[in-house]
Amino acid sequence: MNTRPALHNQLSDPDGFYEALLDAHDGLDGQASAEFNARLILILANQIGDQSLLLQCLELAKKQA
Amino acid sequence: MSFSPASFNHGYEFSQGTGYSLPEYEAVIPDAVHTGQTEHHDILIVGGGLTGLTLACSLAQLGVSCVLLDEDNTVGVKGASSRGICYTQKSLEIFDKLGIYERIRSKGIQWSVGRTYAGQDEIYHFDLKAQGHFSLSEQPAFVNIQQFYNEGFLVERIGQLGHAQIRWNNRVTAFEVTNQLACFSISTPSGPYTATADFIIDATGSRSPFHDWLGVQKTSKKGDDRWCIADVRFNTHPPKERHTWIEAPFNDNRAVWQHLMADDVWRIDYQMAPDADPAVVSSEAQVRERLARQFGQDTKVEIVWVGPYAYRSECVDRMSASAGQSEVFFIGDSAKVVSPFGARGGNTGIADADNLAWKLAAVVQGRAQRTLLTSYHAERHEAAVTNVLITNRTARFLRPKDGMERVFRNATIDLAKKHAFARGLVNTGRMAVANPYSRSPITAPDLPQSHSVQNVAFKWTDGSAGQLNQLLQWAAGMPLLLLWIDQPLQGDILRCVQQLTQNHSLRAVAVSQRKPSAWREQIIDPQGLLAQACGSNQPTCWALIRPDSYLAARSTEHRSAAALRQAIAALQGAQP
Numbered sequence: 001m002n003t004r005p006a007l008h009n010q011l012s013d014p015d016g017f018y019e020a021l022l023d024a025h026d027g028l029d030g031q032a033s034a035e036f037n038a039r040l041i042l043i044l045a046n047q048i049g050d051q052s053l054l055l056q057c058l059e060l061a062k063k064q065a
Numbered sequence: 066m067s068f069s070p071a072s073f074n075h076g077y078e079f080s081q082g083t084g085y086s087l088p089e090y091e092a093v094i095p096d097a098v099h100t101g102q103t104e105h106h107d108i109l110i111v112g113g114g115l116t117g118l119t120l121a122c123s124l125a126q127l128g129v130s131c132v133l134l135d136e137d138n139t140v141g142v143k144g145a146s147s148r149g150i151c152y153t154q155k156s157l158e159i160f161d162k163l164g165i166y167e168r169i170r171s172k173g174i175q176w177s178v179g180r181t182y183a184g185q186d187e188i189y190h191f192d193l194k195a196q197g198h199f200s201l202s203e204q205p206a207f208v209n210i211q212q213f214y215n216e217g218f219l220v221e222r223i224g225q226l227g228h229a230q231i232r233w234n235n236r237v238t239a240f241e242v243t244n245q246l247a248c249f250s251i252s253t254p255s256g257p258y259t260a261t262a263d264f265i266i267d268a269t270g271s272r273s274p275f276h277d278w279l280g281v282q283k284t285s286k287k288g289d290d291r292w293c294i295a296d297v298r299f300n301t302h303p304p305k306e307r308h309t310w311i312e313a314p315f316n317d318n319r320a321v322w323q324h325l326m327a328d329d330v331w332r333i334d335y336q337m338a339p340d341a342d343p344a345v346v347s348s349e350a351q352v353r354e355r356l357a358r359q360f361g362q363d364t365k366v367e368i369v370w371v372g373p374y375a376y377r378s379e380c381v382d383r384m385s386a387s388a389g390q391s392e393v394f395f396i397g398d399s400a401k402v403v404s405p406f407g408a409r410g411g412n413t414g415i416a417d418a419d420n421l422a423w424k425l426a427a428v429v430q431g432r433a434q435r436t437l438l439t440s441y442h443a444e445r446h447e448a449a450v451t452n453v454l455i456t457n458r459t460a461r462f463l464r465p466k467d468g469m470e471r472v473f474r475n476a477t478i479d480l481a482k483k484h485a486f487a488r489g490l491v492n493t494g495r496m497a498v499a500n501p502y503s504r505s506p507i508t509a510p511d512l513p514q515s516h517s518v519q520n521v522a523f524k525w526t527d528g529s530a531g532q533l534n535q536l537l538q539w540a541a542g543m544p545l546l547l548l549w550i551d552q553p554l555q556g557d558i559l560r561c562v563q564q565l566t567q568n569h570s571l572r573a574v575a576v577s578q579r580k581p582s583a584w585r586e587q588i589i590d591p592q593g594l595l596a597q598a599c600g601s602n603q604p605t606c607w608a609l610i611r612p613d614s615y616l617a618a619r620s621t622e623h624r625s626a627a628a629l630r631q632a633i634a635a636l637q638g639a640q641p
Contacts, residue, residue: 018462019461022469030468037469
């Protein structure tokens, strides 16, 4: 089994999620924001679980030249 | 108490360009100016903008007398801009009921393709023609037209209909409660007079003086986003598409909107630096320079109108307020102010008016109790809060705070260029829809929400074309019952419909997929579109539609005479 990352929208409420994400950063300074993001990524990674899928997501997030 | 003339300028502090020439109407001087007597009206509308005029026209259509006061002698803002330009299907359906849709259609521009850019790249595009959910209506998804045209069409239509009197150059200068009634001081070019009213509609717009007069509580949010509007004509012809730049290279990487309107005039909205000086960014020289960067040095540009705007978001906590025994209703911008993204300002104001008109008519004409009017707050406040929320999200995407908000936007734009999922997060405006009502006291309890039934086409029994709006017109302010007759009807629902029809509680029409029957009032719906528009995925026995096209009740069982009686009682203002 080789699961591919989903590239279509899977969020039930994209705008609502985006707003909640920004709200979570409200009032945090740069360092606190970065730490928040790090915790969030680790939590979300655990929700995904699948190592092969996670490695593909890391590739997707790399900025292409 | 008095307020300054600037109260009504809608935030357009300043403008340049040749402008539009707007109609001018004769000042109306009521007898009360000479007799000194205080007038009394059932319904007094203050403010002759889009929503005030829509309400006056809707009341006139239902045969209800009302007086509308307007502080100047023309539509629009004197010499001013296009303002609300994008009209949704729901607004067009309302205008169709009022008899001005054909004029709007032939004057305005229909568009269906929209493209969104960041820098040089197109991030995504859509074609509304390919989106099925607009297709049930006889009206298109959108028409673009300058706001003052619609206002002018409404004025002329009101003139044809009678019942509603528009008083130009009648300015409300003070308000008090006298003998338990709301009493207004009104100035005219020939002198002042006073008037009382039972129902007052505050349609004065975003700087309503009523809020102070009545101590209205509201929730507001002010931003620093600044825009500049340019209404322009070209010697070239850009495609008839809506183009949106989140980051426009020709506007210092800030946002730009490009829309076509009537008369070959394009509306270009430029996002400015936060807290930019309006006078500078809207100077004709600066605008010409920006236009040359966008369309090329060789393009000849005629500037029709230029002006800056800032926006805030604001929503009253209650959509009406008591003044003695009188009741004041807030509609349009006097109830809520939103950023312009998604065309949620004017369109939802039109819907406010459409919602309130039939309820006021039913109360004034003695067909419903006054309690029916409480549903105006329940329904339109839910809509207002939703529209404030949605437009605030767009504003936040378009004007991110420095720091993490901008980091996330950059990431979203980057990903959206490659991956579909991130396009859903690019928020350049979520277009206005007919807001559903989920907490209405006049919706049948078994419906999770009340939605607007589109203006569906059908056939009359002679084979000619008809549409739902014609049936609503015929119902003349009463609820419309659609009764599907292809399955045999139970006796008690027939008796119930007969009785409710006889006492003028509703008007009923029989719907068949196949052929004419013994029913006198019948329509043919070969493809079952009406049931689809009523939102049922099961065979429907009957559906009850309000004068504003919203679904009040629906039944899939024929043994449901009690449910129908209950739904009718709710629409007559009976407490549950």
